[in-house]
Amino acid sequence: MVTRIGILTSGGDAPGMNACIRAVVRASIYNGLKVTGIMRGYAGLLAGEFIPLDVGSVGDIIHRGGTILRTARSMEFMEKANQDKAATILGQAGIEGLIVVGGDGSFRGAMTFIERGIPVICIPGTIDRDIPGTEYTIGFDTAVNTVLDAINKIRDTATSHDRTNVIEVMGRSSGHIALQAGLAGGAESILVPEVPFDLDKVCLRLLRGHDRGKLHSIILVAEGVGSAVKIGENIEARTGLETRVTILGHIQRGGSPTALDRLWASRMGAQAVALLLQKKGAVMLAVEKGELVEKDLVEALQSKNELDMGLYQLSGVLSI
Structure with missing residues (x-):
């Protein structure tokens, strides 16, 4: 016993x-x-x-x-x-x-x-x-909701400035947070380690949205994919769209x-x-x-x- x-x-x-x-x-x-x-x-x-x-x-x-x-x-x-x-x-x-x-x-x-x-x-x-x-x-659920809250706030400022925003989220070699928060937050592209991505296709989607009058774009990047900063730089260079990068970091672990x-x-x-x-x-x-x-x-x-x-x-x- x-x-x-x-x-x-x-x-x-x-x-x-x-x-x-x-x-x-x-x-x-x-x-x-x-x-x-x-x-x-x-x-x-x-x-x-x-x-x-x-x-x-x-x-x-x-x-x-x-x-x-x-x-x-x-x-x-x-x-x-x-x-x-x-x-x-x-x-x-x-x-x-x-x-x-x-x-x-x-x-x-x-x-x-x-x-x-x-x-x-x-x-x-x-x-x-x-x-x-x-x-x-x-x-996991709390972290996803923390990311979702950040997406909502970043979208407000992205719309005001007509910008593309790349948001890097945690997950190590897993894309679960990026996928679920990105889907719930209406991200234009979600980049995860499990699926190879084509940056040209990501950029084409951004330009297509911009041409039809879209005022902002959100791209979710799981940290296992690579540097969100470099991805953001490449997107701006290829599209000419003003791009900002946000790395949420350990804020995703905290909170009630x-x-x-x-x-x-x-x-x-x-x-x-x-x-x-x-x-x-x-x-x-x-x-x-x-x-x-x-x-x-x-x-x-x-x-x-x-x-x-x-x-x-x-x-x-x-x-x-």
């Missing part, structure tokens, strides 16, 4: 992580478990930075962005000796099961504990939505999580506790066809993260 569990957040922070932490703590206490919070991810674990979490510890955090447990990336943890050390530290702290909230790198770190006999439940938390095996990750992110984070946190009580481990929680499901962590990490090509094709149809 599990009596104490640990929870950590690792890698990049994402809005909704606090809602997940809250759900884990309260679901655990409801079921008679004790909870230890591990600060700063695997780096904090190696340093023994543990705090007890109770009902009051997670009060008034469901609406806050970031993570109260902080997060960090740890190169030390990649060494086998330090992985052994981390497993020993967990045992000494009486932690019998671990919940890891983060991205694919965090999940691969979690595998080291599973190999050492410690049950781990992984919860996908990254704005990039680049984890294979799930249609949703905590923080949307209702959707709070709901899924709460469901996933509570379900992770239920799985540990059932003595399950090596599980990744995922959303598949709108349902919360359990997936074998090893199999999930071996699958491929796919861009929704139907949405991508729709964006091309609607931006004629």
Whole structure:
């Protein structure tokens, strides 16, 4: 019978992580478990930075962005000796099961504990939505809405000046944020790493719109495509249209999580506790066809993260 569990957040922070932490703590206490919070991810674990979490510890955090447990990336943890050390530290702290909230790198770190006999439940938390095996990750919806808000504001000034605006968004090697925010924001072109693009065709579309009296154009560029600054310079040189570039950067990680992110984070946190009580481990929680499901962590990490090509094709149809 599990009596104490640990929870950590690792890698990049994402809005909704606090809602997940809250759900884990309260679901655990409801079921008679004790909870230890591990600060700063695997780096904090190696340093023994543990705090007890109770009902009051997670009060008034469901609406806050970031993570109260902080997060960090740890190169030390990649060494086998330090992985052994981390497993020993967990045992000494009486932690019998671990919940890891983060991205694919965090999940691969979690595998080291599973190999050492410690049950781990992984919860996908990254704005990039680049984890294979799930249609949703905590923080993605908030990030998309942050980008959409920026598009709306940039369009106002772009229209006033009759400009083309190139907006670079995050996502590492994934184009999910660019695609969904671009489609929702009515972007003329959406450039993503998964699909090769022809800048001549992008420019032709811009000129066609300008010739019919269009006062502005918005182009969304996922950071994995390359430099938005260079793309903007090339567009202005080829079209003669005044072009401005906006790199949204880490603003996309911040802010109060949307209702959707709070709901899924709460469901996933509570379900992770239920799985540990059932003595399950090596599980990744995922959303598949709108349902919360359990997936074998090893199999999930071996699958491929796919861009929704139907949405991508729709964006091309609607931006004629």
